[in-house]
Amino acid sequence: MRMGIEDVIALSGRGLGVTGRLAAGTAVGDRAWLSGPAGRLPVTVAGVERFRPCFAEDESRGETVALLLTGVAADEVHRGMLLCTDD
Numbered sequence: 001m002r003m004g005i006e007d008v009i010a011l012s013g014r015g016l017g018v019t020g021r022l023a024a025g026t027a028v029g030d031r032a033w034l035s036g037p038a039g040r041l042p043v044t045v046a047g048v049e050r051f052r053p054c055f056a057e058d059e060s061r062g063e064t065v066a067l068l069l070t071g072v073a074a075d076e077v078h079r080g081m082l083l084c085t086d087d
Contacts, residue, residue: 001084002022002023003018003020004020005034005077005078008078009066016072018067029045030045032044033083033086034076034083036080041077048068049066051063051064051065
């Protein structure tokens with residue numbers, strides 16, 4: 001999974017919402033990394049919201065999505081960071 005962060009939304013009691021354009025597929029429950037100037041931060045993808053009603057997982061490239069992340073604070077995530085998995 002690869003996605004550049006475009007916007008960050010703090011969701012009290014839920015986690016952290018981030019939006020961006022997905023460059024490669026994603027799955028809920030995946031362990032991922034946020035890469036930025038301060039290094040790599042470990043996060044978990046807890047949820048995915050797509051802005052198109054229905055399409056297959058392999059057609060998700062280039063789609064704008066919102067991801068719910070856990071394991072990271074809102075002040076640690078900024079526009080321009082890269083969210084990715086190791087594969």
